Amino acid sequence: MQNANELQSPLRPSSLTRRAIIGAGIGLLLIGIFLLGVKNPNPNWPKLWMLRPLVIVPLAGATGGAVYYFLDYLRYQNGWNANLVKTASLLIFLIGLWMGIVLGLDGTLWN
Numbered sequence: 001m002q003n004a005n006e007l008q009s010p011l012r013p014s015s016l017t018r019r020a021i022i023g024a025g026i027g028l029l030l031i032g033i034f035l036l037g038v039k040n041p042n043p044n045w046p047k048l049w050m051l052r053p054l055v056i057v058p059l060a061g062a063t064g065g066a067v068y069y070f071l072d073y074l075r076y077q078n079g080w081n082a083n084l085v086k087t088a089s090l091l092i093f094l095i096g097l098w099m100g101i102v103l104g105l106d107g108t109l110w111n
Helices: 004-009 013-036 051-077 078-106
Strands: none
Touching: 013 051, 013 078, 051 078
């Protein structure tokens, strides 16, 4: 059974981890679909050019999932701004994922 301090704490590691993993999975899925379309990579690119986007984009997605978790706490504090917090969380997640994709593909597919 959980004690009273755990129930009042705003930080729940299992929920934070779950949302970060979901965000990383979305990022990995998107970049994987994007990279599968590359049939003939440029010979000037490094040998393991796919590693950079396959690491950076899921990290950006995990960060977006963590931001969603922390902003979700605000949604429960004030009931009137639930839609505003959800919209801001989604917007931050999409912008972060987009920046991760650009950073991951810089110098290869997006030169």
